[in-house]
Structures are given as C-alpha cells and as structure tokens.
C-alpha cells in the first residue's frame with residue numbers, strides 16, 4: 538500500500554484499477570502512441586513499451602489533525618454502468634480501507650473532487666436492494682456548482698450515476714455543498730480548479746512546511762504536464778479546463794510541492810520540473826526550493 542507523509546499529514550493510496558484499458562485512450566484522444574513515445578520520461582511508469590497510456594482509478598485516505606478523510610471514491614461495486622470495465626464491479630475496496638486503518642464507520646469527511654462516476658462510486662453501497670451511504674458518520678463535501686449542474690440533468694450519457702451514488706447521500710442528509718476555498722482541517726484545503734466540471738476542486742495539503750496537491754481531473758495523465766493542450770472530450774468547459782491546466786503547470790513548476798495526480802499510474806506522484814523548454818514529472822527527487 539503506497540503512502541506519503543506530508544509534514545504531519547499521512548496519505549494512503551487505495552487502488553481500484555491500474556491498466557492500459559481503452560478508456561484511457563478515449564479520455565485523451567490526442568495522446569496517440571507515436572506522440573507519447575516521443576516523450577521519453579513517460580516510460581516506464583506512465584506508458585507501456587508500445588506507447589499505450591497507463592492510468593489508474595484510486596482513492597486517497599488522508600489523516601489530518603485527528604480527522605480521517607477519503608478523497609474521491611472510485612467506481613464502487615454493483616453499479617450499472619455503460620462502460621464495460623466499470624459495470625457491476627466486485628472489488629475489495631472496503632476490506633482494503635479497513636486494512637489501512639480506515640474502517641468505513643470511522644471516516645469523518647468524504648471529498649469528491651467532482652461529481653463524475655469514477656469519483657463518486659463508493660459514496661454508496663448496495664444493501665438489500667437500496668443504495669445507502671457507505672460512510673454513515675461522514676460529512677460528504679460536494680462542490681455546490683457541481684451539484685447544481687448534475688441535479689439539473691442527472692441522467693448523463695454515462696448513466697444515472699447521480700441516482701445511485703450522489704442523490705442517496707443528499708437524501709440521507711450527509712452532504713454539505715461547499716464553495717471554495719474551503720478548509721476541511723487546518724492542513725487540508727479545497728480550491729477551485731474549474732473546467733473539467735463546473736465546480737471542480739483540487740485538494741491542497743500544507744503541513745509543517747511540506748506541501749502537496751491532489752489534482753482531481755484538471756489533468757488525466759502526466760503527459761499533459763508536457764502537453765497541457767491535450768484535452769479530454771469529457772471537459773465541461775474545454776477552454777476553461779485548458780486555462781486551469783496551464784495555470785496549474787505554471788504554478789507548480791520547480792517548487793517543492795508534491796503533485797499527486799488523481800488518475801496517474803504508480804508511483805502516482807512527483808514534482809513538476811522544467812527540462813529544456815518543457816515541463817515533466819520528476820518522480821524521485823524533490824527539487825530545490
């Protein structure tokens with residue numbers, strides 16, 4: 538189980554998928570194998586030898602100032618989904634978070650960076666034919682702007698994931714709609730990175746002089762650090778998403794902030810450094826501040 542220590546904050550990664558499934562190529566159609574192979578630092582972690590994107594769906598368990606947070610809740614089990622790899626999954630997420638010291642009853646906050654089906658799945662689980670909140674003692678923090686968008690048109694081309702993974706949390710009274718910037722603890726802050734979704738959030742961690750940021754889907758793959766202009770067809774507002782991504786790369790280049798990419802394959806994190814006239818993700822060494 539992969540962990541990071543950011544000052545006094547501990548982060549544990551719980552992986553639901555990591556593969557070269559076609560969904561990654563659909564996510565970034567401009568990221569063709571020949572173009573990816575020309576970006577040499579992407580190997581071996583982020584593309585395979587044939588230039589296929591490797592990507593991951595995972596949750597991050599964050600311990601901060603006595604509170605337990607789950608950042609993004611993956612795909613979930615038993616969910617009916619149009620994407621075959623996402624349909625009716627049967628994974629061991631609950632056993633794995635318990636083994637990591639996060640039994641579901643102990644979680645204080647659930648944060649969804651945005652309300653898309655690969656980030657809300659474990660918000661609920663199926664009990665006697667009904668979808669119930671997985672984390673009964675948590676406050677679920679959703680972006681107000683994302684909820685307003687999803688509530689208006691809850692049945693998307695990807696199915697009615699609102700009905701099984703978001704609305705049951707609202708109906709149970711466990712959701713809190715937030716507007717960034719929003720401090721979850723003194724060390725963990727939700728900030729606005731709009732474009733991929735209307736109210737998309739990233740998570741900034743600042744503890745005892747150490748810093749990290751959890752991207753959410755402002756980018757889907759490390760190749761977008763070198764090529765921020767490569768966009769996902771799932772961006773709600775493509776020009777805003779592009780501006781957010783370019784600003785993010787600029788702001789996080791050559792600074793000692795660990796960037797944890799929400800869909801980045803193992804090792805899933807690194808530092809953005811300038812190399813020649815473009816940026817790359819350096820996965821081993823922290824740059825000089």
Ligand SMILES: [Zn+2]
Pocket residue numbers: 653655656754800
């Ligand atoms: Zn996603």
